[in-house]
Amino acid sequence: MGLLWGITLLWAFSFSLIGVYLAGQVDAYLAVASRMALALLVFLPFWRPLPWRQALVLMATGAIEIGIMYLFLYKSYQYLTVAELLLFTIFTPLYVSLFADLFARRWPKHLWAPALLAVAGAAVIRWTELSEDYWKGFALIQAANACFAFGQVWYRHQSKSTSLTHRARFAWFFLGALLVTALASALLADWQKLPVTPVQQGVLLWLGVVASGLGYLGWSYGSTLVSAQQLAVMNNMLIPAGIVVNVVIWQGQVDWLRLGLGSVCMAGALWLCRRQSS
Known part of the structure; x- marks a missing residue:
């Protein structure tokens, strides 16, 4: 769990870095493709040839988990406010629980309670009035x-x-993720919005090498060391962590009562995970 907590804190900084220095200034498709390319460079020294089936499976994992995920995420900005987008990410623990059950070929029994409690906690923190469309x-x-x-x-x-x-x-x-995002950039990117300032380039370097490269490595490795229940709950811990980082460093606004109540729900979900795993 310690590794997942560390990556959660690392990624909590990423939201504010993107919002302050990249959003609306650097094309989203180019930013994502740049992150994937930089992350791939980190791991190229460890590359080794594999049987084609195994290589394709790993590439498909990266393409789906990061590449296609980011394409859907950035497209959603056209229809949602930032508050709505953050609100709708709270359902990720339910999908983790669902896929964990499917891969284990079992009927959901213990996974859903902590996942639902984590969703409830995140909803308390992030719930806001929704737009009409x-x-x-x-x-x-x-x-x-x-x-x-x-x-x-x-x-x-x-x-x-x-x-x-x-x-x-x-x-x-990351090769799989880069292929997907590079193709999207070639077809959809606004090449007038390149990262031209040293700050933008520095932020992308940090996001690519540290947040994406080392971050996803740590998160994926950490996911193999915990139960599916704990992994599901940790997917929503980024919400309170991201809010706290934004408030402390970038003077963002927060409802501390809602943050506290939501965090208590998430802590309860983690306790429930430990109790069910023991």
Whole structure:
């Protein structure tokens, strides 16, 4: 769990960095493709040839969990406010629980209670009035949530049957993600919005090498060390962590009562996970 907490804190900074220095200034497709390219460079020294089936599975995992997920996520910005987008990401734990049950070929029994409690906690923190026309955005963000959840569970499932190191796997993982995002950039990007300032380039370097490269490696490895219940709950811990970082460093506004109540619900979900796993 300690590793997942560390990555959660790391990613909490990413939301504010993107919002302050990149959003609306650098094309989203170019930003995502740049992140994937930089992350791939981190793992190229560990690349090794694999049987084509295994290589394709790893590439497909990266393409779905990160590549396609980001495409759905950025498309949803056309229909949702930031508050609505954050609200709709709270359903990710439910998708993690669902895919964990499907891969284990079991009937849901214990996974859903902590996942629902985590969703309730995040809803308390992020609930806001919804705009009149949000169904397209809602569908897009649920597709993004499902892709991210599926990739996490699929990676855990693969880890049970391979001795390949995580570092070697992630060279193929980010190659798949880069192929998807590079194709989207070629077709959809606004090439007038390049990262031209040193600050923008520095933020992208941090996001690509640290947040994406080391972050997803740590998160995927950490996901193999915890139960599916704990993984589901940790997917929503980023919401209170991101809010706290934004308030402390960038002087954002927050309803501390709602943040406290929501965090208590999430802590209860983690306690429930531990109780069911013991």
